[in-house]
Amino acid sequence: MRWFWAVLLFGVVVGFLIGYQIARQGKTHSPAEFSLPAIAAPGRTSALLSEAFVKVAKExxxxxxxxxxxxxxxxxxxxxxxxxxxxxxxxxxxxxxxxxxxxxxxxxxxxxxxxxxxxxxxxxxxxxxxxxxxxxxxxxxxxxxxxxxxKAGNRTFKALPLGDSDKLEKGEWVIAIGNPFGLDKTVTVGVVSAKSREFEEINGRPAVTSYIQTDAAINPGNSGGPLLNLNGEVVGINTFILGQGGNIGIGFALPINEVKRILDRLMKGGPITRGALGVSLIDANSQEAKEAGIQANEGAVIVRMAINSPAYLAGLRPGDVVVKFNGVPVKDSSHLRRLVLQQPGGAVVEIEALRDSKRLKFNVTLGSR
CATH class of the missing domain: 2.40.10.10 (Trypsin-like serine proteases)
Known part of the structure; x- marks a missing residue:
């Protein structure tokens, strides 16, 4: 009898499955079940983008x-x-x-x-x-x-709003307007190719900040012009290009937030001074540092300094590994140079350094350059 009930149960299950499949195949599907996500027509998308460019350029x-x-x-x-x-x-x-x-x-x-x-x-x-x-x-x-x-007396002018360059995203549309080769108010369009592009120096001067890279055409004469987002806000100042003579799709703009940080000082007039530590540095994780017995993955090693330098007067010495600057962890020698240059001359900063495995703190009054 046990085999009889087993065969009967098997037949019931098979019959149920066959019936379910037949019913499912016979069901009438509504169009909504087969609908695809709504996608804007390519022509309309291009038109909207073009309208945005035109609006920003006109404004x-x-x-x-x-x-x-x-x-x-x-x-x-x-x-x-x-x-x-x-x-x-x-x-x-x-x-x-x-x-x-x-x-x-x-x-x-x-x-x-x-x-x-x-x-x-x-x-x-x-x-x-x-x-x-x-x-x-x-x-x-x-x-x-x-x-x-x-110099125009009491005349007023239409000014551009300054945006927030920190909010820029790679791939975001940007617009450059300027005077390339003397061609007034030329408009070019591109995207943010990269953010925070770093250089050791630019045209013989140490780089104070990182730059926005864009493929919007920038040529001689564009220098100083605005790089705008699609809200019509200035997010950068077009500054230099790679290569000689003209655009190759690799241009760089100074992030406007870097300018906003010193704008009050600029408006007071005269030159702005930058901080100076008065030391020569190498990366803490470099081969040279390892050969000198430095065991650190991050930081900057002081290798030379003048006797009357701000660093020496504060108590720092060659061989010290600077690991923090005003509370900011120091990644390497380039990072420390930039942190120092971002301070005004005469600023008092706190530097944390390693010396013989001991962590020491120093208050340094920066020099000026």
């Missing part, structure tokens, strides 16, 4: 300026040319040209310092027909940024 155009400068010809050179060659040399000659943008309605302009460096007169072009004189207010040579003031 920003009036605030983007071109900058021309002149520099004095040394009197000795003018006299030399006149005496030996009979040439009448002008007292001033064209120096640099570039771009900038109004960031305050009273006529204050942000640009790169290298656009106005070495010049004695500056003119700001609002368009191809209107140029106004300007004067240099404040500058930071290492960060390569300067503030100009247009």
């Amino acid at each position: 920003a155009e009036a605030s983007v300026v071109h900058i021309t400068t002149t520099a004095p010809v040394p009197e000795e050179y003018r006299l030399f040319r006149e005496f030996f060659f009979g040439e009448r040399m002008p007292e001033r000659v064209p120096a640099n040209y570039g771009s900038g943008f109004l960031f305050r309605s009273e006529g204050f302009v942000l640009t790169n310092f290298h656009v106005v460096q070495g010049s004695d007169t500056m003119r700001v072009g609002l368009d191809e027909k209107t140029e106004l004189p300007a004067r240099l207010i404040g500058y930071d040579q290492l960060l390569d940024v300067a503030v100009l003031k247009i």
Whole structure:
């Protein structure tokens, strides 16, 4: 009898499964069950993106300026040319040209310092027909940024809002506007190719910060112009490119947050000083450090210093491994240099260092550069 009940149970189960499959195949599905996620038509998406570019360009155009400068010809050179060659040399000659943008309605302009460096007169072009004189207010040579003031009495101007460069994402659309090769208010579009791109030095000066990399076309004359997000906010100042002569799709912009940190100091006028520690450094995890008996994965090793340097006067010595700067863990020698340069000259900072396996703290009054 046991086998009889086993066969009967097996038959019931098989019958149930066959019936379920037949019923499932015969069911009428509603269109909703087969619907795909809604995707915007490619043409409409392109149109919306194009509209965003056009809107930003139109809104920003009036605030983007071109900058021309002149520099004095040394009197000795003018006299030399006149005496030996009979040439009448002008007292001033064209120096640099570039771009900038109004960031305050009273006529204050942000640009790169290298656009106005070495010049004695500056003119700001609002368009191809209107140029106004300007004067240099404040500058930071290492960060390569300067503030100009247009000489226009009580006239007001349309200013661009400053955004938050920390919120930028790789792949985000950006727009560059400037004066490449003297072509006023040229608009180019690209994406953020990379964030926090670091360099040891730029054009012979130590790099104070990291940069935004973009493939938006940047050419000679774009320097000082704004890099904008699709909200029309300035997220960077177009500063330099890789390669010689023109755009190869690798341009770099100074993050606007770095400028905002020192903007009050720039507005007070004159040059901005940067901190100096007065030491030579190597990475704590370098082969040279290991050969010297340093056992550390992170930090910067002091290898040389002047007797009267800020570091020496505070008690630091060669062989010390700097592991913290004002509470920030130090990754390597480049990181420490940048942390020092981000401080103003004369600032008092706390440095934590390892010496003979002991952790020591020092209060250092930074020098200036």
